[in-house]
Amino acid sequence: MSVPTLLNTVRSHGMRVSTARRSVLEALDAAGEPLTAEELAGGADLASTYRNLETLESIGLVRHVHLGHGPGRYELSGRHDGWTTCQLCGRSTPLPSPALQAIRRAAREAAGFEPDFTHFALTGRCAECRAT
Amino acid sequence: MSVPTLLNTVRSHGMRVSTARRSVLEALDAAGEPLTAEELAGGADLASTYRNLETLESIGLVRHVHLGHGPGRYELSGRHDGWTTCQLCGRSTPLPSPALQAIRRAAREAAGFEPDFTHFALTGRCAECRAT
DNA sequence: TTCGATGCAAATAGTTTGCATTCTA
């Protein structure tokens, strides 16, 4: 979803396109990873930024992720299917779709549980850290 | 591990068995689920309770879990192999060992990742909520 | 009687809320 399209969605919900709102969406669009409210504020007031993120989340454009300890992070919805965070090296990486399917399937079949790694990351030890 | 054994471990690390310390361990021993620092304080000072939980964690007797949003929760180490939290009904339940093995295996084989659901719960939709 | 543990107060991080002012549509 391009920024202009995102802005149209904002308008279609009766919300206004303010400078702060636009800049949050542009920053999220440009980012390759989820960013904190502070990183997204970019000069704007933090409280307003949180309010903007909340309303953008309420209309489904944005979602927040918890990658581990520390502040919540925000990304455009649909950008990623899930996240993993290594508790040894601290790195967070998107979960490749095939891996996600396999884990989902196992959780569904073994526990009747449908995992969602878009909101809380899958925590553990990554391949590199397991090897060393 | 019984409470007297836990207290011996405390002593063996050169730490003292204070009333507050004993009562935290007794509360954790009696609990069937992870409790918050506030719930564990039981009249004692919150700051001291956090300090106690931290030192008990540092000698491996206690661990803290994040089941979802909200305060961290504490339990005796080794009590559970992992947790799931349903984002619809909010309930948290221990992950049965066989299910854990299956999910672990899938994550290892599909992503080379070794999950740990003792620190951050596996989040998603539980069997009951998926059905309705 | 010593040094670890406690309580109290204050600081900190992350996030939310109230309210007067500003700006988009």
Next chain:
DNA sequence: TAGAATGCAAACTATTTGCATCGAA
């Protein structure tokens, strides 16, 4: 120009830290 969005200040939740006092060994 109406009402949504903003900035600023203050409140709030979860947790940590400093320091004088207390208590377990």
